[in-house]
Amino acid sequence: MSNHLLLSIAGLTKVFGGLVAVNQISFDIQAGEVVGLLGPNGSGKTTLMNLISGALRPTQGSVTLEGRRLTGLPPHRIAATGVARTFQLVRVLPSLSALENVMVGAVFGPDQVSPGAARAVARSVLERVGLGGREHLHPAEMTYIDQKRIELARALAADPRILLLDEWLAGLNPTELQTGIELIRSLQAEGRTVLMVEHVMDAIRSLCDRCVVMSAGSKLAEGTPAEVLANPDVIRAYLGDDHA
Amino acid sequence: MLFLILFTSLLLGGAYALMAMGLTLQYGVARIMNLSIGETLVGAAFAAFWLQTQAQVGPLWGLLVITPAAFVLNWLIYRHLLTPLVRRAKNRGMLEVDSILATFGLLFILQGVMLALFGGNYYSYSYFSEPVELFGHTFALNRIVAFAVAAAVALALYLGLNRTRTGTAVRAVSVDPVAAGLVAIDVARTSALAFAIGGALTACGGALLSMFLTFNASMGVVFTTKALIIVIMGGVGDPRGAVIAALLLALAETTVATLVDPGLTLAATYGLFVLILLFRPQGIMGRRTA
Amino acid sequence: MNTREVLIMAASGLLLAGLACLPLADEGFWLTLGISLAGYVAMSTAWALFSGPTSYVSLATAAFFGTGAYVVVNLGETAPWPVVLVVAAVCGALLALLAGMATLRLTGVHFVIFTFGLAELIRQLVTWYQTNIGGAVGQYVFVDISSAQIYWQLLALCGLVFLAGWAINRSRLGLALRVIGDDETVAAHSGINTARVKLLLFCISGAFIAVVGAVLAPRWTYIEPSIAFNSMISFQVVIMALLGGSRRLWGPLVGVIPFTVLYELISGHFPNHTHLLLGTAFLLIVYFLPQGVAGRIEQLRLRRTHRETHAARSPATLGETAR
Ligand SMILES: Nc1ncnc2c1ncn2[C@@H]1O[C@H](COP(=O)(O)OP(=O)(O)OP(=O)(O)O)[C@@H](O)[C@H]1O
Numbered sequence: 001m002s003n004h005l006l007l008s009i010a011g012l013t014k015v016f017g018g019l020v021a022v023n024q025i026s027f028d029i030q031a032g033e034v035v036g037l038l039g040p041n042g043s044g045k046t047t048l049m050n051l052i053s054g055a056l057r058p059t060q061g062s063v064t065l066e067g068r069r070l071t072g073l074p075p076h077r078i079a080a081t082g083v084a085r086t087f088q089l090v091r092v093l094p095s096l097s098a099l100e101n102v103m104v105g106a107v108f109g110p111d112q113v114s115p116g117a118a119r120a121v122a123r124s125v126l127e128r129v130g131l132g133g134r135e136h137l138h139p140a141e142m143t144y145i146d147q148k149r150i151e152l153a154r155a156l157a158a159d160p161r162i163l164l165l166d167e168w169l170a171g172l173n174p175t176e177l178q179t180g181i182e183l184i185r186s187l188q189a190e191g192r193t194v195l196m197v198e199h200v201m202d203a204i205r206s207l208c209d210r211c212v213v214m215s216a217g218s219k220l221a222e223g224t225p226a227e228v229l230a231n232p233d234v235i236r237a238y239l240g241d242d243h244a
Numbered sequence: 245m246l247f248l249i250l251f252t253s254l255l256l257g258g259a260y261a262l263m264a265m266g267l268t269l270q271y272g273v274a275r276i277m278n279l280s281i282g283e284t285l286v287g288a289a290f291a292a293f294w295l296q297t298q299a300q301v302g303p304l305w306g307l308l309v310i311t312p313a314a315f316v317l318n319w320l321i322y323r324h325l326l327t328p329l330v331r332r333a334k335n336r337g338m339l340e341v342d343s344i345l346a347t348f349g350l351l352f353i354l355q356g357v358m359l360a361l362f363g364g365n366y367y368s369y370s371y372f373s374e375p376v377e378l379f380g381h382t383f384a385l386n387r388i389v390a391f392a393v394a395a396a397v398a399l400a401l402y403l404g405l406n407r408t409r410t411g412t413a414v415r416a417v418s419v420d421p422v423a424a425g426l427v428a429i430d431v432a433r434t435s436a437l438a439f440a441i442g443g444a445l446t447a448c449g450g451a452l453l454s455m456f457l458t459f460n461a462s463m464g465v466v467f468t469t470k471a472l473i474i475v476i477m478g479g480v481g482d483p484r485g486a487v488i489a490a491l492l493l494a495l496a497e498t499t500v501a502t503l504v505d506p507g508l509t510l511a512a513t514y515g516l517f518v519l520i521l522l523f524r525p526q527g528i529m530g531r532r533t534a
Numbered sequence: 535m536n537t538r539e540v541l542i543m544a545a546s547g548l549l550l551a552g553l554a555c556l557p558l559a560d561e562g563f564w565l566t567l568g569i570s571l572a573g574y575v576a577m578s579t580a581w582a583l584f585s586g587p588t589s590y591v592s593l594a595t596a597a598f599f600g601t602g603a604y605v606v607v608n609l610g611e612t613a614p615w616p617v618v619l620v621v622a623a624v625c626g627a628l629l630a631l632l633a634g635m636a637t638l639r640l641t642g643v644h645f646v647i648f649t650f651g652l653a654e655l656i657r658q659l660v661t662w663y664q665t666n667i668g669g670a671v672g673q674y675v676f677v678d679i680s681s682a683q684i685y686w687q688l689l690a691l692c693g694l695v696f697l698a699g700w701a702i703n704r705s706r707l708g709l710a711l712r713v714i715g716d717d718e719t720v721a722a723h724s725g726i727n728t729a730r731v732k733l734l735l736f737c738i739s740g741a742f743i744a745v746v747g748a749v750l751a752p753r754w755t756y757i758e759p760s761i762a763f764n765s766m767i768s769f770q771v772v773i774m775a776l777l778g779g780s781r782r783l784w785g786p787l788v789g790v791i792p793f794t795v796l797y798e799l800i801s802g803h804f805p806n807h808t809h810l811l812l813g814t815a816f817l818l819i820v821y822f823l824p825q826g827v828a829g830r831i832e833q834l835r836l837r838r839t840h841r842e843t844h845a846a847r848s849p850a851t852l853g854e855t856a857r
Pocket residue numbers: 016019021039040041042043044045046047048088534
């Protein structure tokens with residue numbers, strides 16, 4: 001695992017009308033790290049993800065991937081540099097089969113795999129997320145969890161340099177949660193870089209090398225999971241003043 | 245010359261504004277892209293013509309018949325024809341496509357009925373057509389009367405939207421139908437009301453236009469195009485934007501018709517439209533959404 | 535290509551060859567009907583290439599069609615016929631490029647509105663040009679071409695459109711279109727340049743329609759802007775494609791035949807009631823056949839296979855529901 005600077009976020013700001021949803025956020029991610037993005041509801045985590053993936057243009061600040069400036073590029077160009085993501089509200093393609101859904105990631109991803117070869121890639125990724133043998137079902141015939149798996153598989157099929165997961169573990173029952181955590185751990189083991197928004201504390205403690213905590217758009221703390229979860233400011237942000 | 249152009253476009257813009265406010269209510273609040281709005285307008289023009297020539301009722305009194313009739317008709321159309329589409333649509337995009345196709349149907353049916361009744365000829369009638377001297381230029385009195393009525397109706401609408409409970413409900417649905425439903429606004433009823441008011445405004449604009457324009461049964465499409473472009477220019481769902489954009493459009497048309505060629509008015513409209521699309525696609529008054 | 539596709543190809547080839555024999559049997563009514571059917575099949579299939587997967591309702595058909603016809607008016611006598619057709623295709627694609635660049639970045643509504651008045655706009659511009667700069671408004675078309683030749687060219691064009699559609703469906707472009715049709719946000723985040731894909735398809739579709747306009751232009755000996763840029767064509771093409779189903783390559787074909795026959799009948803017997811027919815057809819399709827005939831057939835087939843698989847698995851499913 002080569003430990004070099006992969007993604008660098010500097011002074012990133014997004015204003016919606018009068019609301020500052022993301023306020024001067026800066027942090028770095030090293031290659032091979034799994035970084036957790038934490039914060040109470042409405043603190044701007046999804047907006048930050050949207051700024052990185054190009055769904056939104058920042059009001060100020062920059063995002064750099066290995067020295068290449070991503071700020072202001074349209075989402076398809078950012079995807080081509082190796083940024084892949086899942087969405088908080090799962091987005092699968094209803095008229096495509098599971099296999100085709102996942103192929104999309106490989107065919108249009110940074111490697112531009114040919115449709116024939118993408119089929120093979122999609123099969124193996126589906127196998128990996130636990131959907132082996134169900135390639136030909138359509139999303140409508142699958143459960144919510146399996147749809148989330150398809151979405152992760154689609155992102156993985158692109159063989160991304162960095163994977164953005166927006167509450168991918170939310171809504172899973174305890175057994176599924178364990179499988180989900182194992183899955184992300186296996187990604188970590190193969191050296192993938194992941195930025196994950198998460199509320200599930202177990203997952204954060206066991207997976208993240210480092211965490212960034214946001215509150216009301218600003219960065220509140222940064223450090224190992226144990227450090228940030230013990231930080232009085234963080235506790236106050238989550239639970240209110242009385243608990244600090 | 246400049247004054248003449250400005251004043252003429254102001255007079256024309258009044259009637260356009262009514263039609264555009266009608267469409268912006270129908271699309272912005274009831275979420276129906278009504279492509280038969282031009283036929284509503286032309287239908288009202290024919291109604292005014294018929295009342296004037298056959299029943300000896302002038303168009304101003306005629307408005308008292310035409311506007312409520314259009315209100316009722318549009319209410320019925322929304323309730324019985326469009327509500328099933330609203331219910332069926334899984335998302336905004338589906339409703340958009342469905343409503344476009346359904347109102348195409350209406351467009352052709354209305355046009356077919358008018359063709360059957362009046363044929364393809366041009367119609368006009370004379371009403372208040374004596375010249376009036378204003379600031380050294382002569383204008384037909386009917387244009388001035390039409391503008392005055394349009395301005396009064398627009399003002400009434402503005403006050404209605406901003407000063408009454410129902411108006412507030414209409415504006416709330418326009419901003420966010422789901423949230424409006426959560427604060428106990430009857431979204432279905434409010435949408436039907438907005439659609440019906442939109443139709444009534446358009447009909448009113450049509451009756452006023454008929455006082456000074458010649459029209460025929462297949463002209464609706466041209467007005468629909470204008471109304472659509474005004475609404476996009478003004479910013480969807482914003483009656484103030486519709487008024488400003490209507491005046492701008494009338495200005496562009498009048499300028500081109502006076503200085504270049506009356507045969508190029510649509511080109512002027514499109515020129516304006518393309519500028520808006522390229523530089524301010526959310527419209528003059530619209531806010532950029534993500 | 536698998537065996538099924540080879541069979542379909544061979545069958546389509548035979549069918550085309552069979553249809554091409556029509557002028558040998560009849561030069562009158564049936565040939566006229568054949569020309570009109572072939573023209574509409576080519577146009578509505580080309581329309582659906584773009585509008586089917588993207589759900590952008592294009593009303594620019596008349597604009598492309600008229601552009602093709604006007605290429606013939608201007609070049610028909612001087613340039614060789616194949617060159618005329620190529621120029622028509624290029625002009626159609628250019629017009630699509632311009633219209634698409636202004637609107638395709640934006641929403642479907644912007645696009646519909648823009649295309650809604652496009653034919654009318656070009657008609658006005660051509661009329662203005664001809665009255666002020668280029669002489670007479672109407673012009674004669676002198677191209678030495680028989681009805682049978684027009685028919686054959688249209689048949690060949692239909693074949694080409696279907697081939698193009700088939701090739702697109704198999705390519706990355708086809709997959710990209712399906713993704714865009716389902717969810718543009720996902721498409722963009724997967725690396726698809728959505729604006730470019732839409733623009734490309736719109737140009738292909740516009741080029742084909744312009745060629746239909748060019749091939750059909752010699753049918754009128756006299757052309758004026760209101761004939762060539764008749765916006766009814768746009769609406770008819772939309773109706774036919776939707777009736778058949780615009781999400782399948784063969785869908786529009788299914789819609790064209792009944793609608794054209796009905797339209798010819800009605801316009802023959804009650805020329806003033808074609809509007810009512812169009813209007814009723816739109817409403818009937820929206821309310822009762824929203825996916826078109828092709829979509830309906832697919833739905834029924836899906837339901838049947840579903841029932842079969844369920845029947846086969848019934849003990850297990852019963853066990854599950856009992857739990
Ligand atoms: N497109 C938008 N337009 C206007 N405001 C927005 C938009 N997107 C997000 N916001 C606002 O920005 C703030 C941050 O939202 P965001 O979705 O980023 O929060 P979050 O941290 O992801 O919350 P959650 O944990 O609930 O997912 C919220 O107040 C939200 O209402």
